[in-house]
Amino acid sequence: MSPQLNIVIIGAGIAGLTTAIALRRSGHTITILERHSGCQALGGRVGISPSGSRILIAHGLGDVLRKMNVRENVTNFRRYENGAILTSTGTQNMEDVYGSPHWSFSRYRLQKALAEIARQRGVEIRFSCQVEGIDEDCPSVILRDGTVIPADLIIGADGVRSRIRDSIVGGSIKPIVFHTSYNTEIPRSLIAQDPSLIHLLTSFNFWFGPGKEVMSANMPDRDDIIQMSLISRFAGFEPSIGKLLDLAKTENGFIWKLAELPSLKSWVSTSGKLVAIGDAVHAMVPYAGMGAVQGIEDAGSLAVCLEHLQKLADLPGLLKVFEAIRRPRAEFMMKVARERAVGLFLPDGKEQEQRDNSFKEHQIDLTDKNWDGKCSDDPPEGGLLSPLYAGYMFGFDVMDHVS
Ligand SMILES: Cc1cc2nc3c(=O)[nH]c(=O)nc-3n(C[C@H](O)[C@H](O)[C@H](O)COP(=O)(O)OP(=O)(O)OC[C@H]3O[C@@H](n4cnc5c(N)ncnc54)[C@H](O)[C@@H]3O)c2cc1C
Incomplete structure (x- = not known):
């Protein structure tokens, strides 16, 4: 039987909460430390594409989340000066093609539901706990009031301005x-x-x-x-x-x-007792709608990796495997998001006209009906233009991939 770890997760965002739920399934003792006094309300809607919903469903959250999903009719991309619709997309048929739905939630309600489910499953969530430092030798987490909390594994899910990341890379990384x-x-x-x-x-x-x-x-x-x-x-x-x-x-x-964020030197500390996930290591601009989904994919992947733990000494190696598997996909999403942002914000002129014409000619189809159900393990060459693109973005089953 694999050892049961005492795991401390820093941050009760989407990445921290789903990771807690996923790891709790293997019986680990999980504590989440969150600096705010409750789940954050800021930020409107968040879309969860099939590669993320697949993981949430696999962890038994499907029934609750399906009820919270809000069906969106249509998304329109418009020209700024006259409101003309350049292209429109819909997400309704994604479940038929990719085997898992696209969901749209209130960010606050999603986080609140994840926190409730985590608690019901035995995760301890401690709000108003600001983490000030990490002692990797013990290892332990040090709170602002001086409290020291020991752990076998510390997971930094503390967002784009992560301090845990700084402990891992040995310096301060500034978001761009x-x-x-x-x-x-x-x-x-x-x-x-x-x-x-x-x-x-x-x-x-x-x-x-x-x-x-x-x-x-x-x-x-x-x-x-x-x-x-x-x-x-x-x-x-x-x-x-x-x-x-x-x-x-x-x-x-x-x-x-x-x-x-820029690409980081490492997601795992040299001691192998500290790992960062979610926006802390792969924050991206929101033009691919994949930031939170990548945090959820981290959760599913880390849980599968740790199922292979036979003794505590295996932990550093398994965390490195986790990083090696997750990094190419997360960084591909960062690149897609950046390229989309650049393309959408083009100055008026020839390139912008070409973009608008290609939008009109090829309406964005998020459900590639020709997709054969197979996914390459590696990011497709050629990005958006690759025939493997939609399958890799939405059809990917990260837990199967890690297994
Ligand atoms: C406008 C916009 C739209 C977006 N739309 C989508 C979308 O449709 N689909 C999608 O997949 N993604 C979307 N994203 C991206 C998504 O919101 C983020 O990727 C995701 O919320 C990050 O989750 P996280 O848990 O990694 O980090 P966060 O949500 O930032 O959570 C980090 C948590 O850690 C806590 N924390 C930080 N430091 C400490 C500390 N020292 N001690 C204790 N706690 C600490 C914070 O208070 C916070 O609660 C969007 C982003 C933006 C900006």
């Missing part, structure tokens, strides 16, 4: 900020009064222009507002954007830095 996004809420009742805006109540919309973007999204847990986010100046956008901003509630705004 791509854009600053200003977010606000707009009452649905006011939008409903304007016939030129009413269509925004039933769709998810992006307007892209040179270095600028506006997004309007329905909120999965709110029937009174839509969320609007804005990058850069809004001058030059079609008139409905100005109208929407006039309707915005000023008191509920927040700012989000959209950032990515």
Whole structure:
């Protein structure tokens, strides 16, 4: 029988919570330390594509999460200056093609549900616990109030501004900020009064222009507002954007830095008792909708790797296997997200016209009907243009791959 570990996870975000649930299944003792006093409410919706939902379902979360999923009609990509739809996508048929659904959640409700399930399964979650340091020799975690918590394994799921990552790489890694996004809420009742805006109540919309973007999204847990986010100046956008901003509630705004990380030297410390996961090691800009999904894939993969643990001394080697398996895929997603961002923010001109024409000619089809169900283990050469692309993005079964 494999040894049961005392595992401390730092951070109760999507990566930390799903990892706790996945590892708890093997009987390990799990404690999550979260600096905030509860799950964070900030951030609107989060989409979980099939490679992530497959893992959540495998860990027995399917029934609860299916009920929380909010069906989205359509996502429109629009030209900033006139609102013309360049291309539209839908996620409804993804389950038929990839064998697992695409889900859309309120970020807050998802995290709250994951925390509740983790607790029901015996995970201890300690809120208002800010981790200040790690002692790898013991090993142990040191809290702000001086409390020392020993552990066999420490997992840093502490997000893009991770301090645990610094302990692993031996220096401070600064996230690269791509854009600053200003977010606000707009009452649905006011939008409903304007016939030129009413269509925004039933769709998810992006307007892209040179270095600028506006997004309007329905909120999965709110029937009174839509969320609007804005990058850069809004001058030059079609008139409905100005109208929407006039309707915005000023008191509920927040700012989000959209950032990515460089490729790190290592995800595992030299002692092999400390590993970082999620945004702490592979934060990406949100244009592939894959950041949280990669954290969930970390959870599923780490659980499968640790099933092979026969003695404590195996741990460093298994963590290295985990990193070797996960890194190419996570870094591929980072690259896809960055390339999409660059493509969507092109300055007006020839390249932008070519992009818009190709959008019109090839409507984005997230369900590649020709997909034969096979996935390459390695990221496909040629990225978006590769025939293996959609299967690798969405059809990938990371737990099967690790096994
Ligand atoms: C606008 C936007 C839209 C997005 N949309 C999608 C999407 O549709 N699909 C998708 O897959 N991804 C999406 N993402 C990405 C996704 O939100 C992130 O990848 C994901 O939430 C990261 O989860 P995490 O658990 O790794 O980190 P976080 O959510 O950042 O959690 C880290 C946790 O660690 C805690 N913490 C930090 N330091 C300490 C400490 N010292 N002590 C104790 N606790 C600590 C923090 O308080 C936090 O709760 C989007 C991102 C953005 C910005």
